[in-house]
Amino acid sequence: MKGVVKQFHKDFPQYKNTKVVVDWIPWTNRTTDWTNALTSGKGGPDITELGNTDTPGVAAEGALANITSEVKAWKPGSEIISGNLANDTISGSNYAVPWFGGVRGIWYRKDQFAAAGITSAPTTWAELTADAKKLMAKYPGTYGLGAPSDYTNAIVSFIWGAGGQVAVQKGGKWVAELNTPQSEAGIKFYADLLLTEHVSPSKYIGETELGAPGATSGGSDEDFAKGTLDMYIDGPWAESSLEAVSTKYESDWASFPIPSENGPNPAPAFAGGSDLGVWAKSPNKTASWDLISVMDNPSNATTFANLQGFFPEFTSALSGGKYSGSAVMSGFAKAAAYTQISPLNSKNWATADATDAIIPTMMKSLMQGASFTATVTKANTELQNVLNTGSES
């Protein structure tokens, strides 16, 4: 950020005395901080980073400034992956710009694959479970593939990977599709990683990929880093937290995309990422946008993304095989070619996934042994209601 501020002062001499204060807040506190700033009308930022699934909902709450004309006049804007810019647009107006992006894939260890006789990364679900079992046979006491129940952003890949959809828009209305045969195949496969295939431990029920929600230790990430979990679903950004647990197996870490049901192409990955928006109540909107234009120019955004284990949002920066050389990044770069975001960017998604936790609750019930059809049907009805009205019933 220091270099960015220096450049900001140079490119915009009128701000050469402007002090830029960067406030790092824990990611899980972001919505609380926004809420506090909005309700008190004080302590709001000038610029905020947002998860790309947050943006439509937060803009709908009236928290973000309309920056349509600024984005139109911004040159690098045309280079941004167009779907991701469209994500920040509500009824034709821009409320944020993409900053960096990332996709989830499956982390594995090259040494374990070699020892278990696995020569190439699995590209179908059948291969995935078979490989998980081979690894467990070779490394007794470990589990093959972690399947935490509170992990919407990975579960959707399995729904999409079987050709299903979470929800689709028809005639201006959301229609939930969790109970189509394709979606059900994906949901069942994920639940069965625990229930019938036994490649995931039951302690991940009710946990996120990082362990018990809110906890600072435990979870599938730690187990993978310690070597008691053979394959772990997460994005490349997990690397620094894995290193914090243990670097013992670091040189063998690698990744492959989440397979689709029948291959050969990977399952669509959820296109996660972060945006930058100008706070609606900011007294310095022009200066804020000017700073964003520096932070998010192709070179600065790429540097920042690479530093954090993310991908830049510019088509030019993604091409050219820059990422295929790294064992960890190459799998994720492959996954990044097949992405989807809808309906995780719909206005009421935060209510569906954070407040009502519809998919996590459904997956948890299934893993606890609830009736499949009834559980999925209930979740489907709730999801459709929330996406359309913001309320489950």
Added chain:
Amino acid sequence: MAETVVQLPGTPAAHPGARSGAFIRRHRLAPYLLLVPALAGLALVYFWPLTAMLLYSFQNYGLPQVTGAAPVQWIGLGNFSSTFADSEFWLSLRITVVFAAVVVPLSLVAGTLVGLLLNRLGPKMSGFVAIAALLAWATPPVAGSVLFYWLFNPDGGLVDWTLSKMPHWLVGSTNWAGYNWTTTGALQAYTVLTVLVVWTSFPFIAVSVLAGLKTVPAELYEAARIDGASPWRVFWRITYPLLRPIFLVLLLLSVIWDFNIFTQTYLLTGGLANRNEFNLGLYIYDKGFTFPPSYGLGGALAIIFTLILLIVTLGYVRSAVRQGALT
């Protein structure tokens, strides 16, 4: 500077202060005037928010309404009807009631037993036991929860480790190493919570019972012993009837406390992520404050919760008053 007011006999009070003083005296207003500052304070920090909450509960009040991005709309009983239609509301209500039904008797029984024990122990030993128990009571809910979180942690927690070292015939064939107590199901999570809440709430009951026991004349017990009454009979015929008012108050307080458990469930069941382990407190917090917050729905839920608690406790208060125990 001292001021002397000279009042001549026969003439009415000359200055207005004296006249209003007479007014206050005649209408016996002094007590009410003294209450005014406290009432004003309460009105500001309690009655006004309460009124606002009542109003919100009939509105779609949320962040867009706070920021002015969308208009405030009256939605009548919409917040209430959507709550009663939500199966998770009924599940969290059931969990709350069952949890209180288990924890209240357990903590009352444990507390009474410890109280009786303290009454019989010598001064040194009873001091030791009382301090040990009161330390549990004085443990802040957050510290207690964190302690239990580590005890029952699936990754190297003491409980899982101990259970995994025990023979199968004793603890069953479950794979205890790595057993997740807190997020895999309501039954497991509330088992841990029951232990935690009973552990922190019995000492208060024990000390209250002990205080009551000290007031029971020793002659009564002596007479009972001479008549050959068993300890069981002594308790039910002497101790319980005499301490009945104390037990009723303790019961009432325990019900209210155990309905209101929030910190421990929030910390142990993983924040707001595990919806099928919610009690009412977590349910209300989730609906009202998770982003995007819905203050209207949260207000409606708070009203429902208050009414439920009133119904539960009113029954006890009524029966207590009727039996003259509290008067």
